[in-house]
Amino acid sequence: MPAMPMPATAKPDALLSIRSVDKHFGTYHALRDVSLDVAHGEFVALLGPSGCGKTTLLRCIAGFLSPDSGTIRIGGEDVTRLPPHRRPLNTVFQHYALFPHLSILDNVAYGPRRHGVPRGEALERAREALELVGLDSAAGRHPRELSGGQQQRVALARAFVNRPKLLLLDEPLSALDLKLRKRMQIELKHLQEKLGIAFVFVTHDQEEAMSMANRIVVMNRGVIEQVGDGRAIYTRPASRFVADFIGEANLLPGTAEGDAGVRLAVGSALLPHLGADTRQRYTAVLRPEHVELLKEPEAPGLITDQGFVEDVIDTGGQTVVTVRVGEHLLASRRLGMAGEGLNPGAPVFVGFHPGHVHIIAEPATHRSGP
């Protein structure tokens, strides 16, 4: 099992509390023993590749899917078997799902109307919500007359107009182009802080998760691999998968030497590692920006090794130099045009600080079984 820094019992103050949720689709195991707490006003990102179970988890929270086992509580109330319309939350759908036959104002007023708010007041609330997303001028138009970004905002207004404590967002920005997406990320974050609603945000884009969320839940094959803030997940990934999925990583094999530490394949340095066990396999994670290219074979405080330039990719702002050290490839990312004079095949020295190496113990039996 991967590291699961979740307490087994629910925190009393958690807004959303998911316990041991399992979900199968036929023989496909979509969620395996998933537990997660979300606090009031928190911005949590569910991050993972497609098929990792993040959307399934979201749909279980919203009530569109029913878990095979486990419980989901919102504000202390067990909602596991409640239909979606009786759950105190709202959802922003991936493709917005705006009602094409209703005007923008009526789309947003739909929620309050369903909760028995009189028509006049519902429209008033809808207008306020549209104002918050800067679309009050479009109130009379129909969804098809709006751009993707505007539809996105309407979907958002429609979801928070009911004043839920929890808002679920299913890859809400994935249909937007890059520039608009960046702008919406900032707007969404500001809006979340202003409204004080807890957001559970599904995305496969790690940058998006990093830039918006207080806490990131990394999922893979229906399992939560790691929960933590962006920095913790980047600097101390709990598994090979997390290290590889979040940013770029050099993954180097290491071998335990007694309980003294782990010896790296590159630089043949012995790194201290508590509880090192010779029966386990170890992987050292080294981010490309921490790998330096040296002219000398030695540098104070650095672990060094010799290699040959494999390939240089210059992208203007930064350069990625791949160096072959023995049988391993090591990527080094340098700011600026650092590739000058480095031609494929040229000998070069690499060096990195031992403090930048993060060691992951891999489970003896591999988890991704069948």
Place this chain on the structure above:
Amino acid sequence: MSAAMNRALPLLAAPVAFFIAFFAVPMIVVVSSSLMAGGVPSLGNYARVLLDQYHWDVLAATFRIAGLTTVACALLGYPLAYYLVRVVKSAALRRTCVILLVLPLFTSNIVRSFGWMVLLGRNGLVNDALVGVGILDRPMRFLGTELGIVIGLVYILLPFIVLAVGNALAAVDPALEDASSDLGATPFDTFRTVTFPLCLPGLMSGIVMVFTLAVSAYVTPALLSGGKITVFPMLIFQQYSTVFDVNYGGALSMTLLVMTLVLVGLAGWIGNAGATGRKAQ
């Protein structure tokens, strides 16, 4: 004009020629013959049609039968379409159901209407069953009644409305229904405010199709009327086939056509007014 346009023109010519030859020309022939009496232009045929109360009675019966048929088709067809599209999960079963639904369309109208004559007879299966179950004390008369004709027409026209509604239902994005229930709507509210309005255009096209086919139906009413009920197409058929008065027959045809168009247009107009009148429910 661009080269692509030049190449496209001959391709367009075929359907345009087809349309002119088989739709426009016959129409012009019927209209012009209806405006001739005794070899000279005249509105006399229309006067004969419109000034005779008998024609208005037949027209009323025709529209009554077609209207009832349409209502029955909508009431039966909508749930059936909903069942096929939303409830049946297995694609194979759905395909089988659709084939079963469409298959009768491949057999002749005459054969199927004869079938209903047998079924609806005084000692037919329907009466036997109704009396046997105890719903009726004694056999009731279906043949020669408007109800009998409606039953026959509903049977023949039901597939059209099911297919039209089914297509519309299948095109409704399930995410919209998810969104509706997410916003607090009960399943019934979701159906009333999202699903139904969104497949209304499909239902309307099905209704128009069934109504116009029912208005112009000849074989089924002729066989099931038992000579006791006359619908407008029978009058037209008599003029063309027995009396050979193409001028008078043309005037009857045009009358039925215009009246039907007026009714269909009226229904569409009311439907549109209803749609735009619906707000933030």
